[in-house]
């Protein structure tokens with residue numbers, strides 16, 4: 001069996017793992033990154049990027065459909081549009097290939113080595129990698145576990161046939177006539193909305209009393225409205241119990257005690273993701289866990305010296321930018337630099353239509369924390385740029401401490417507001433007060449003016465409402 005010796009071994013080439021590898025190699029650390037699949041992990045291959053590509057294609061098709069059916073507010077018209085989903089997916093795959101190739105190039109440029117194969121942990125310093133050329137043993141001083149997460153399967157509805165995961169939904173080459181989305185969280189709704197815009201009859205089945213339960217009802221209201229306008233049927237308080245005996249129809253039990261059946265060409269199960277902690281010898285290390293996640297401290301250290309864990313395998317929020325930030329910190333730590341996880345906020349974005357972005361605390365969470373707060377809201381219906389885009393739905397909301405006006409959270413729902421995430425995060429990391437936002441000149445006409453107006457509203461100085 002071939003033997004490799006390195007200083008740092010990273011298991012998993014997703015955004016957590018590859019960022020660790022790039023930064024560590026830049027710092028001169030002898031680094032090897034192992035992945036059984038293509039580099040880029042869930043995010044680049046079957047998650048963030050391909051889903052956003054499909055969402056964009058759906059939006060473009062929807063605009064053409066509006067123009068073809070006399071629904072364009074801009075007076076545009078078009079002949080009946082068509083889509084070749086095979087071509088759409090090939091375009092999406094092209095983006096994925098460019099990005100994953102880019103990661104390989106960045107690793108090489110930084111001087112990190114990479115190895116394709118499945119890693120199995122033997123002990124805290126030894127890992128076996130099953131490669132196409134046979135098993136290789138890797139001896140490393142330090143190991144970073146970045147094995148990510150995988151979709152949760154419903155026991156009553158295992159993946160296979162017409163029952164698909166988000167991975168399957170992002171790889172369809174023919175439009176189904178109907179799609180049932182089981183789970184009204186961000187993954188199910190993002191993909192469901194994209195297919196609804198492509199003309200598919202979409203039904204969402206959610207067990208909770210409302211969709212997107214992570215965000216409050218005010219923020220999710222405009223999304224629910226738009227889903228209805230797009231013809232998406234949303235069933236809340238409804239649990240899927242399985243398929244009928246012929247495997248064709250979905251059985252659903254509703255909160256009011258009735259049982260119904262739903263026919264669908266495809267059923268997307270998007271009920272959550274679980275950390276990948278099994279099947280690769282992690283149990284050999286007998287690490288303390290936090291529920292299903294690997295327990296880490298504020299430097300991403302596990303309980304075993306020289307073994308770090310980052311990304312989805314370490315807990316919520318399971319988001320690519322959290323994984324990347326942890327990876328960057330861990331590389332610095334391994335190089336001997338003093339670092340600690342001291343982030344004030346991790347932005348959360350939902351790429352539905354309209355989009356939702358939230359950073360820091362919402363009003364309810366702030367009050368639960370015992371804070372007396374000022375809340376300022378500004379609706380896009382009073383924003384000139386939103387009007388010119390025919391997208392007046394949604395608002396910006398700022399939440400600040402009542403006593404010293406330090407901003408605790410900024411949230412928005414509206415078309416394209418995902419791009420606000422950077423401004424919101426920057427403001428909270430910098431510890432801004434309402435006055436800082438209110439006294440900053442915001443360009444006119446932009447939807448971003450609503451950020452300034454929400455701060456003015458919280459201060460009782462609103463100008464345009």
Ligand SMILES: Cc1cc2nc3c(=O)[nH]c(=O)nc-3n(C[C@H](O)[C@H](O)[C@H](O)COP(=O)(O)OP(=O)(O)OC[C@H]3O[C@@H](n4cnc5c(N)ncnc54)[C@H](O)[C@@H]3O)c2cc1C
Pocket residue numbers: 011012013014015016017034035036037038039040041042043044046047048049051117118119120146147148149166187276279280310311312313318319320321322323351
């Ligand atoms: C449909 C969808 C949409 C999403 N959209 C967003 C979004 O818009 N924004 C966002 O921030 N997040 C989004 N996410 C979540 C995001 O993809 C994850 O949070 C992120 O990929 C986690 O990064 P990671 O490095 O922890 O793990 P992953 O990206 O899951 O990478 C883990 C890697 O480890 C490898 N691996 C695992 N075990 C082994 C082993 N034993 N040997 C070798 N290799 C192994 C896997 O092959 C994989 O490549 C989305 C996810 C999905 C599914």
